[in-house]
Amino acid sequence: MNNYSGRQLVGVAGFRGYSGAELIRILSRHPHVEAVLLEHRSDSEERVAPLGRKPAKEIPAKVEAIRQEGLQAVFLATPVEVSLQMAPELIEAGIRVIDLSGAFRLGDAETYSQWYRERHTAPELLQHAVYGLPEFYRDRIRGARLLANPGCYPTAANLAIRPLIDAQVADRGRGIICDAKSGVSGAGKKASLATSFCEVAGNFRAYGILDHRHVPEVLQNSGLGERELTFTAHLLPVERGILETIYLRTVRVEKAVDLLSIFEEAYGEEPFIRLYAPGKTPDLHGVLHTNFCDIGFVFDSDSQRAVIVAAIDNLGKGAAGQAVQNMNLMLGFDETAGLL
Amino acid sequence: MNNYSGRQLVGVAGFRGYSGAELIRILSRHPHVEAVLLEHRSDSEERVAPLGRKPAKEIPAKVEAIRQEGLQAVFLATPVEVSLQMAPELIEAGIRVIDLSGAFRLGDAETYSQWYRERHTAPELLQHAVYGLPEFYRDRIRGARLLANPGCYPTAANLAIRPLIDAQVADRGRGIICDAKSGVSGAGKKASLATSFCEVAGNFRAYGILDHRHVPEVLQNSGLGERELTFTAHLLPVERGILETIYLRTVRVEKAVDLLSIFEEAYGEEPFIRLYAPGKTPDLHGVLHTNFCDIGFVFDSDSQRAVIVAAIDNLGKGAAGQAVQNMNLMLGFDETAGLL
């Protein structure tokens, strides 16, 4: 069902969170869809806002209301508990779901409960969920009813590592190190001492060392074994952005340009991957407020050491941007609509 | 009672907050006293700390324990509710109290309840409380049993304005504007969305416009009437520091050096006031981690406009530093002990 302007309607649950608000911003510039806010009764945050600006339409975050409104798809920018409850009902009602939580990213319920420390309450949906990394699963995404939007860290890691795995030039036996750094919005909007200004500003720390729930997501999509990948997250004193520095040894790579060729073959036509000349690496500023993943590397052929740097906006390609890219594929729009 | 090293013992309640932690830091370098932590049972914050470092001694925040330990004085770096409960008991037990909350700063219970929106539960103590601004009340502070440590904003405002009021060169009728900006630690350590990193970083906003509870504290100590002072607070994206830009018209001031003379007469011997040459004004960096209040101004004799800039560290001269300065006076130490 369309709205009066001929644009299709899509819903956004969790629109007050950082990913949800970013979704609203992106969708407000989208040529083919219009966002409807799905309100949870428990939300009560009062926001100082200008007078007289027409806000987006709000309806209750209930299946009946959503169905009645004729929404084509619903984004769940919600905690896993809420996603686990809403997704089955929406799918049942024939409404496409793009879930930004971690609820449907892992392939089986057991791995889920191991890393998320709770039982998965909709295990039957896991096999139908499509992992939304368009660069590798574009065709499946087009037909998805339930899309699991990738985590922010795994998006950058998979995009940086997988071409080398697929081309069989990574020395997996020696291990791949992913030293990842993220801005604070990745932790969500819930107030906590750990993300308060005075604790974060002028500070920097590691967390989730050898124990981060995003690891199985990388393993599952890269084919790496648990001991082949060492992942560490760090909290940067910035609002947004992820930069990952990845260390690996290559086999059978003669020159830096050969490594570049592998990336170019994998991503030559990709609209949202930008490669850098060998020896150049991206920074956060270049990707903020975009859906790009920037990838650069330094390579030492003598020692076969490669240091790859990948940068994304954790709210862009790491969440809302990629979710809209996936929606574009699912609803048959141009993949870049609203994103360039 | 002394500890083995010959230093006197003083207690710190609320030592996990920002002012309390700053007190511990300052006292650890103090030549004559040693801090004892006063633990509230409800505290449970786990802090990652290095192994094997001797922590400060901890005892319960109870009058019996405090008396038994022989503490000479107790700092209350606690919320007003806790101060209102602990201060009467400690005073009753003959222990000096230095209260960093706002509980005892205002002269009467009615003004208190008007601004703090709750009834004052120990009104009989208000007349005995001494307002701890040493530059103006040094003698009374020496004999204080209950010391009300000034608020951070009023400290800078009073120090910047009062010499001109006392010298009768401020045109009170035209009004004095105090545009104040504070770092985030001034809001305390309690987690809230308003002080979370993502809301504060890259942001700036005014608050408490024409309605800030620090206003009556300035009026009471400067003698200004309610309509003579306009005060606005702002939240700076920095951890600590307050800078106030104060606008007033003077009467009978011929030259900038005459204005400087008034400040020099008021503060010539003061160890913690630093004056700047006319036309020069201080910044935050110069006062961070110190007990100084830096004051500079620009003066236009033609229009009799004076713009005064005062800077303090809100955790230093604005809280813990000034509290130690007051303790030094109360316990008969050199006023600057531990503070330079």
Next chain:
Amino acid sequence: MNNYSGRQLVGVAGFRGYSGAELIRILSRHPHVEAVLLEHRSDSEERVAPLGRKPAKEIPAKVEAIRQEGLQAVFLATPVEVSLQMAPELIEAGIRVIDLSGAFRLGDAETYSQWYRERHTAPELLQHAVYGLPEFYRDRIRGARLLANPGCYPTAANLAIRPLIDAQVADRGRGIICDAKSGVSGAGKKASLATSFCEVAGNFRAYGILDHRHVPEVLQNSGLGERELTFTAHLLPVERGILETIYLRTVRVEKAVDLLSIFEEAYGEEPFIRLYAPGKTPDLHGVLHTNFCDIGFVFDSDSQRAVIVAAIDNLGKGAAGQAVQNMNLMLGFDETAGLL
């Protein structure tokens, strides 16, 4: 002359600076124009950039080249010296100029040389230059050949103050105070110790007290006399954004809603002014990366004191955004094209 896509071509000189880069970003989303980079030979900054992305077209910043390329208008996001040299040549060649420097904002050469400390080398153009504040000079802007884009501080100040001046409710005799705070990009991109990270982060300071070159720009457009306006600039530790806190006394204003009515009458139909309910004031986050000016206030009818808070993005409504708004008017496009 149009490019192949039917869009008109406009040039941007100084595209490597912060305002220039913002212009490029805004114009890249503009439906009717396409930006051409005007290269100065002295520019040599090497920028790490992704491979294989089609950059904007570059031509020399020379009148012949600009004329040959058929540019409809040229943005000068350049230092005053460069603007003073290029603007006359471009005007002479019949090309519209939108100048973001301060070269043509002041009405006469004498005031210019007093504040900019150098002689104006194109005084004959000053009377033809149109001051580009669309909310007050829309009609004249439509016909402008040389547009003087307003300074960042004056934009917010004029928009906040002028409706009250025009409605004659400001007590000018008592003086208006404008306490302004700006992000660092307002100082331009030239490296200097004063804008280096270590000097700015965690810091805050006032500058230009009673002596800022933006003052005459406010006076000229508000009609205020020199002694009626006191302006102070401050450097905020943020990348972008300006917030001004303005203090004045009103005459004949009964209630806060009456003050709001004055603003609503002035700006009711304005696409880029957003008003807040009385008692609510804007913050920086709300205006970043937009062309909005947000205005809120607190009013005390008893004392007739009004505290007005205005916020803009100094690179948006304070520079590049407003420049595009002016271009839209000058070239006959919808005023909001590319800006919402």
Next chain:
Amino acid sequence: MNNYSGRQLVGVAGFRGYSGAELIRILSRHPHVEAVLLEHRSDSEERVAPLGRKPAKEIPAKVEAIRQEGLQAVFLATPVEVSLQMAPELIEAGIRVIDLSGAFRLGDAETYSQWYRERHTAPELLQHAVYGLPEFYRDRIRGARLLANPGCYPTAANLAIRPLIDAQVADRGRGIICDAKSGVSGAGKKASLATSFCEVAGNFRAYGILDHRHVPEVLQNSGLGERELTFTAHLLPVERGILETIYLRTVRVEKAVDLLSIFEEAYGEEPFIRLYAPGKTPDLHGVLHTNFCDIGFVFDSDSQRAVIVAAIDNLGKGAAGQAVQNMNLMLGFDETAGLL
């Protein structure tokens, strides 16, 4: 020679830089020495300072003046060129030198010229220079005439890695990765676009990948070969602090506590090394404004992977703090004087 207060005099060249200013701050609290500023005629930075505060004594940065003043030692917080010129003259004149530049850290002139891209002009001094890492070279430091104060990155790296190398539990063949992040003051005070606020705030980037001049300093002191260590530097948007995340595989380590034992044996009595319980790692805040190096780790015995996190203040243990620690050893004071 002593000053009137019985304290020995030491000189500081380069006192306007960040390391030099930190030296002045630390020495101002030192019980046994007093700092004299060594002025270079080319210095001209005007600093807004309070009136009437007794500044430190200043003398020309000339050997005759330094000798005449009777300085016991001179800190060179200067660029390598200045250190290369002053150090030989001072040594010749019998004055102890503590050099904070990189001029005398590397063992031979050839390695120096390879990494610092210029010829070493005082190669004969290299064999006499003592590398100032007290935890490993304490005895030699006591007798040093020319002390090469370690670089900031190598200090943290060597302290974190070397106990494991010495205990032969690091699998050197698999390579050690050091992913290092530093605050901006590490780049010095010279204004540059790369360290300007707008380029650094909200940003993060890697630099010196597989090519950082601090690498040979780590190799030389850890005994690692060039291919055994992979080092990457990153620029954090903070003023100060270094955190390094180090990845290695161990051999013959059964449990995390065994790894802790190795660190405890190496550092049990060290006053400036703080160890964390296994599984806990330090952050920057804990070491700022201190001379501590905090070390923690996470260990997975199954895969023998160890992730070690080391944190220092780059201006503390990474520069000025360690320089004072070295001075204390050289002049026979308590090693911790002025540093706790």
